Amino acid sequence: MSPDLVRDILIATVPLMVIFPTLFAFTTWLERKALARIQNRIGPNKVGVPLTRYGGRFSLFGLGQPLADGIKMLFKENIVPRDADRLFHLLAPILALIPAMLVLCFLPIEFPWTESLLPVQAFLLDGAVIFFFAITGLNTLAIFMAGWASRNKYSLLGGMRAIAQMVSYEIPLVLSAVVVVMMVGSLNAAEIANAQAGWNWFVFTPWGLAAFVIFFIASLAETNRSPFDLPEAESEIIAGYFTEYSGFKFALFFLGEYIAMFAISGLAVTLFLGGGAGPGIATLPWLSAMWFIAKIFALIAVMIWLRGTLPRLRVDQLMGFAWKFLLPLSILNILVAGFAHFIPQENIVSKVAVWVVSLGILYMAAKGLNQLNRPNVRPRDYKYAE
């Protein structure tokens, strides 16, 4: 391998491997803090700058908490159950992290130092979006591996739930991304982002808005976030597939989960929220990466907010929601996008008409599906109470 190529690859990949784990640490703090405030608590606020007085005035809202957590994780005992498949038990957390890290390369984040390295930018690959989905799908395998290798019924249940859930929600996820791919006419992530330059974000179109909502819901399920966190439902199956994991292996799972969250939010930003577009990037090009990460964090914030709000779904509700609600809607959305594309939209009247008609169709369809899926349950008759 030529040294130039090695250098270029390192410059293209190492920053991703530094920036996103750092953001992960920050996000764990953010999540704990936000959830605490939603529940009228204070949240972590003790650990501050290292080597200053414990609980002193340099606590900085507990920003040192992730560091302390990380150190704790590193020094914890690594427990492997006696009957576990030792090799797979070791490989599963690594396999969970690798695809998540890998797909970060497909996000069109234009860091200032990458401008000269165009040939090694993975997002310039012609099929970047399809690669993204393909590699994200590998996460399921890691989860199954963890669940199976632990030799624990709860782990296996969690693993099986995760597979069923991720396979089901991958379909609406891909179908809602198909709308954007169809409109841009390219699977290239950079081209999709460029097509939304200025304020032409796809979320500001009727079909784009619907697709974005579907994509966001499906991405919640895909990353096992609440309210779709059944694979790790602690009130039902302890911690699901990582019940038997401790110490650093658990930390790797945790990291992988959050990196996957960043990645899928990054894809949502690329597809619907204009990539790195935003005010001020014409004069200061490096702002583009900042905007991209800021948009990712906006989505993460909504995810945290939803986690603080919604209760967990039941398994049958989960599957029914994917197959009987999101899937028909996302297919209908493809048709709506096609019609909206071919109706001329010169003046404001026709634009408004297209908005009203397409959103109306989608809303009525959603309403109808909701009615159809509603279980036929009468109010319960109580024999003895009252």
Added chain:
Amino acid sequence: MTLHHYLILAAVLFCVGLIGVFTRRNAIVVLFSVEIMLNAANLNFIAFWRYSENPALLHGPLFTLFAIAVAAAEVAVGLALVIAVYRHFKTVDLESMDTLREE
């Protein structure tokens, strides 16, 4: 890298799949040995396309795409059959499934 490298690699992979089909008795292992053989064939298609006179025609990738789709269908039906057979014979051992009618 020449075309021969890829062809020999594909032949080796095909042969490995063939060994699996011939020597294993678990129906599921036989099924995934067949998959290995199909993939070896796909590799041949792509290699021939890459080294062909006119790659712009995209015959190789198109055929491979169709082959992948057919293989997916084949696996789905094959595994459904394995499960149906398992329900009947309580085994996936190919050598124990030696009756054609109910006893």
Added chain:
Amino acid sequence: MNEEIAFWMLSAIAVLGALVAVRKRNLIHGVFALMVFFAGLAGLFLLLLAEFIAAAQILVYIGAVGILLLFAIMLTERVAGDDGRRMTSRGWFWGLVAAVAVFVVLLLPPIQQFPSPEHARAIEPSVKELGEKLMHPYVVTLEVLALLLTAALIGAVTAAQGVRMPKEEDSPE
């Protein structure tokens, strides 16, 4: 140079994965080895600049077929396969011989006779081109494929569901 290293590494991964998949007693380990093989093959496709095929390979084989195999294994017996039963079939030796014979007799001479172009032409890989080809000359094939997949879906569901036996047949004559 880069390409050669990549080729040898990827082909080693693919061959080892395939061998382990075929010979491993533990079925789950076997399936994961099979996925390693699929991944190696996807790498080879990338090396041959067929990137959409590589993505499809990962998406379909690892993402769908692999998971399906795992489910099938979980639904049937003998996951770990450590019950001491014989792993190989009855005529395994002759099977091995036949397989090697196929390799030597059928595949090697034709490969050697095949005129080998020394260098591949430079191409600009394009997914768009592939999509347009699918729409223009091969649209019928695509539709037939869609039909086939639907049929396979329905067939798989009915086959796996099994036939409900009427109760009367169970009673002894």
Added chain:
Amino acid sequence: MSLLGGGILKGMAVTLRNFVGSYFDRDRLTTNDYAWRAGDSLPQHAGEYPKEEGEQLRDTTTVSQYSRNFPMLLHDEGEAMDTIRCVACQICERECPPQCIYIEKSTEKMERGGNKAQFYPAKFDIDVSVCMSCQICVEVCPFDAIVMNSQFELSTSNRFGGLLLRRDDLLKSNGYYHKIHPEEAAARDRRMAEEKAAKEAKKKAAAEAARKKAEEKAKAEAEADDKKQEDTQ
């Protein structure tokens, strides 16, 4: 027909209100910071936590939501082991539902406070990780030797023996008891004093009765003797 997803939006509005509100309205906070950091800016109803490290509280007759209530052993004024009330009768050990009390009786008796010599506990352990604060031991103790404590900082980094309280950890003076539960302690002391008085009175009465009985008996015997003498005559 309600708006599709309206419930979700309503829920999100509620959580948003809580999120923002918790920054402005301190009374919303259900937990409070360690007091010696938060200083005087505590929420109003959170005042039951010690203001300084190690400080004990004013009256916590009603159970405070911030304290943990586990039993302690009482001793009267003076050296702890010389005035321990417990006589190792093991009633509490037998009555304890989760069986978290372990007592070993001493081999020799010990006199204390001028009373009759009694046994004392050579070992008295309570595993507070098992204790469920049911107070049954307090109810059954005939000697008022075990009462409930209120503690705030029980946490420990020792997961094996850290929560096993030994006899010497459990021994607290009656003065301490008066400090943490003044009303209850006063009531208990009053009752003990009454009981003691009653006992004394009873003892006196019993002694009187015994004396009377003895006198009567002597009298009767004398009479009987007289009768005998008469009979023999």
